[in-house]
Amino acid sequence: MTECTLCGRLVLGLTGHDWTALPWMLAPGTGVLPGPCHVRCLQELGAARSWAAAVDAYHRRRWPRWLAGLDAGVGWRLHSSRAARRFHLWRSDGGLASFPYAALAVTPVRTGTDLAEAGTAHAAALLTAMGTDRPGIEVPLPRMIERLRLTDRYPFAEGTVTLRRGILVADHPLALTRSCLLAAGRLAAEAADMYRSPDEE
């Protein structure tokens, strides 16, 4: 089972809602321990901003191509990994997310998160909450979350959860601001141009 180091409850591992804090990511004095946690718990503890600041330099160094913005007091940078065709969103409020370029193909932008592998205790708990262990059946994600009594950790979660080829997969929208979406479009187009003219890289 994957439990939050801060509240002790189940962590689903949803993109944008959860994070695994590594030892080097921890700002001293925040009371955050290494391990999986709800971003909501980081925010309630008042540690989300210092935690985001602690991983700030890593993002800049690891993915040096980015576009930045400020929405409703929250600073963000959308980093582009051309090699992996992925975005890495850094936000000053701790709402970090990693998702593929391919997520832009549908509106609203959504992504798939692998939650658990069938056969584990974690998967068993999720399947019980889903109310079915039949492959291919889409169950509303908010319903599963409600049955796990985690609605207060994932209040904005939408989407579905499905058992596919032995993996429990959540398909859910990404809460991106309009300006962040525009940045994503620009970065993906730029990467496509590079691919067409590799000499310029």
Ligand SMILES: [Zn+2]
């Ligand atoms: Zn928690």
